[in-house]
Amino acid sequence: MGHDHGHADHSELSEIERRVRALETVLTQKGYIDPAALDVLIDTYQTKIGPRNGARVVARAWVDRAYRDRLLRDATSAIAELGYSGRQGEHMIAVENTPGRHNVVVCTLCSCYPWPVLGLPPVWYKSAPYRSRVVRDPRGVLLEFGVTLPADTEIRVWDSSAEVRYLVIPERPAGTDGLDEEALSALVTRDSMIGTGLARTPAEV
Amino acid sequence: MPYTTHADLGGRPDFGPVVQDAEDSVFHAAWESRVLALSLAMGATGCWNLDMFRAARETLPDYLDLSYYEIWLGGLEDLLVAKGLVTAEELAAGRARHPPKPVSRILSADQVAARLAKGSPTERTPTSPARYRLGQRVVTRATPVDHYTRLPAYLRGRTGIIERILGPHVFADSHAQGLGEDPQWLYTVVFEARELWGTEAAPGHRVSFDAWQPYLEPA
Numbered sequence: 284m285g286h287d288h289g290h291a292d293h294s295e296l297s298e299i300e301r302r303v304r305a306l307e308t309v310l311t312q313k314g315y316i317d318p319a320a321l322d323v324l325i326d327t328y329q330t331k332i333g334p335r336n337g338a339r340v341v342a343r344a345w346v347d348r349a350y351r352d353r354l355l356r357d358a359t360s361a362i363a364e365l366g367y368s369g370r371q372g373e374h375m376i377a378v379e380n381t382p383g384r385h386n387v388v389v390c391t392l393c394s395c396y397p398w399p400v401l402g403l404p405p406v407w408y409k410s411a412p413y414r415s416r417v418v419r420d421p422r423g424v425l426l427e428f429g430v431t432l433p434a435d436t437e438i439r440v441w442d443s444s445a446e447v448r449y450l451v452i453p454e455r456p457a458g459t460d461g462l463d464e465e466a467l468s469a470l471v472t473r474d475s476m477i478g479t480g481l482a483r484t485p486a487e488v
Numbered sequence: 489m490p491y492t493t494h495a496d497l498g499g500r501p502d503f504g505p506v507v508q509d510a511e512d513s514v515f516h517a518a519w520e521s522r523v524l525a526l527s528l529a530m531g532a533t534g535c536w537n538l539d540m541f542r543a544a545r546e547t548l549p550d551y552l553d554l555s556y557y558e559i560w561l562g563g564l565e566d567l568l569v570a571k572g573l574v575t576a577e578e579l580a581a582g583r584a585r586h587p588p589k590p591v592s593r594i595l596s597a598d599q600v601a602a603r604l605a606k607g608s609p610t611e612r613t614p615t616s617p618a619r620y621r622l623g624q625r626v627v628t629r630a631t632p633v634d635h636y637t638r639l640p641a642y643l644r645g646r647t648g649i650i651e652r653i654l655g656p657h658v659f660a661d662s663h664a665q666g667l668g669e670d671p672q673w674l675y676t677v678v679f680e681a682r683e684l685w686g687t688e689a690a691p692g693h694r695v696s697f698d699a700w701q702p703y704l705e706p707a
Contacts, residue, residue, distance in 0.1 A: 306561070306579060321522065368607070370607040389498075392495055405509050415503045418498045419642075421693060442695060442697040
């Protein structure tokens with residue numbers, strides 16, 4: 284059975300739902316919040332700000348050498364060129380995967396994550412297993428994500444401890460020479476921009 | 489009372505495998521999205537800063553037993569009560585019983601996009617030169633502190649190399665304690681995994697983090 288906001292009897296609500304409803308009611312009655320702003324915030328992170336933004340940044344970097352250079356030099360500005368900026372992406376650094384080097388991003392202390400390009404972090408990124416293990420055994424964690432790297436590949440783990448946020452530029456897959464930017468962006472997964480995945484090949488899409 | 493964080497997880501054993509979730513799953517229940525929005529809207533009132541919110545979350549005694557948005561909810565409720573904006577009785581009753589406390593801003597729906605696009609940049613204009621230079625060897629503070637900090641336990645007392653100078657940034661430790669922005673130079677410091685984990689470290693594995701100058705001493 285579902286529930287709606289106008290329901291008079293809250294007995295169907297779980298304990299946590301009741302607690303959140305109580306909090307929202309008190310804050311609204313006090314006038315601290317505008318309930319309409321809550322709906323806009325939720326819609327923004329559900330439909331407007333997500334990993335497709337980052338995928339467009341990566342695809343642009345793959346096709347446009349000058350853009351890629353700007354992205355590596357000043358990621359905040361280069362990302363803003365595509366219209367993405369602001370909260371939890373105020374200070375961006377892009378790190379590029381190469382045949383000899385793989386980058387992985389974590390926040391061991393909480394859940395710092397580049398919202399303007401990737402949206403809100405997935406549950407696993409915020410979880411104790413990922414945060415505790417990836418700094419210590421990145422290859423073991425990558426294996427759980429189905430990623431096996433050559434033994435001589437360097438692995439750099441970036442622990443996002445301050446307000447700098449990291450975007451991984453995955454390697455462009457082979458066999459994609461004829462693809463345009465939009466088709467390329469479809470190959471760029473969220474996980475590939477965190478470093479726990481690789482970009483997909485056209486055959487995998 | 490000693491400050492205790494329950495969120496400092498880097499390198500800790502026994503948390504098991506990573507359980508993945510799909511790229512399109514943003515919220516797992518409607519209440520989670522309300523908690524996110526309530527947190528952002530109350531953050532916008534200026535009654536506290538982001539570091540204070542992080543401190544409120546990581547000091548929840550049952551942190552490790554809670555889901556992510558349960559942690560946010562607990563941190564938000566604690567801050568609201570601590571700042572005198574609501575009482576525990578009001579939260580329990582789900583009804584306001586006292587007049588509101590004045591707040592400096594209320595986020596309206598039409599301001600959301602601009603506010604998110606602006607964010608809260610933390611870089612500040614230098615007022616003194618950076619103490620460390622690129623390539624310099626530094627050692628991180630070895631002793632724990634009795635307040636909020638962004639120096640993880642697994643990186644205490646370790647020797648690394650300054651890889652990037654990021655400019656002066658609002659110092660999280662001071663900011664969380666209500667001591668103002670106290671901008672300090674921020675650096676990316678890189679460590680060989682061997683320095684952190686000893687012989688179990690795989691060759692070619694390095695870890696970096698962003699360290700404010702007070703976390704560092706010359707090696």
